[in-house]
Amino acid sequence: MEVEFTVEKSGDITYVGILKGLDYSIDEEVLRLLKAMPRWTPATKNGVPVRYKVSMPITIRASRKKERSSQELGRYNEL
Numbered sequence: 001m002e003v004e005f006t007v008e009k010s011g012d013i014t015y016v017g018i019l020k021g022l023d024y025s026i027d028e029e030v031l032r033l034l035k036a037m038p039r040w041t042p043a044t045k046n047g048v049p050v051r052y053k054v055s056m057p058i059t060i061r062a063s064r065k066k067e068r069s070s071q072e073l074g075r076y077n078e079l
Contacts, residue, residue, distance in 0.1 A: 001026070001058045003034060009049040011039030019055060030058060 002020040005013050016034045021027040042049040 001030065001060060002055065003030060003058055004053060004055040005034055006051055006053050007040045007042055008051050009042050011042050013037050013040065015053075022060065026060065030060075 001018070001022050004015075004017050004019050006015040008014055013034060016031055018027045018031065043052045044050065
């Protein structure tokens with residue numbers, strides 16, 4: 001997956017977009033998270049803050065939940 005966004009002079013994130021998506025629901029969640037990011041430190045040119053565009057890859061890994069053994073489930077039911 002690859003995303004892009006603009007970091008404004010204030011450090012706010014704007015113009016968030018997906019360049020290379022995975023799946024609609026995953027893309028929507030990534031957009032939500034990008035829009036909710038805290039302010040970044042803006043780039044500077046000659047000591048003055050400037051806006052800049054960022055393109056970056058994002059790696060998403062799916063994890064499998066550990067299957068519980070019958071002993072673990074038995075202990076859970078006893079509680």
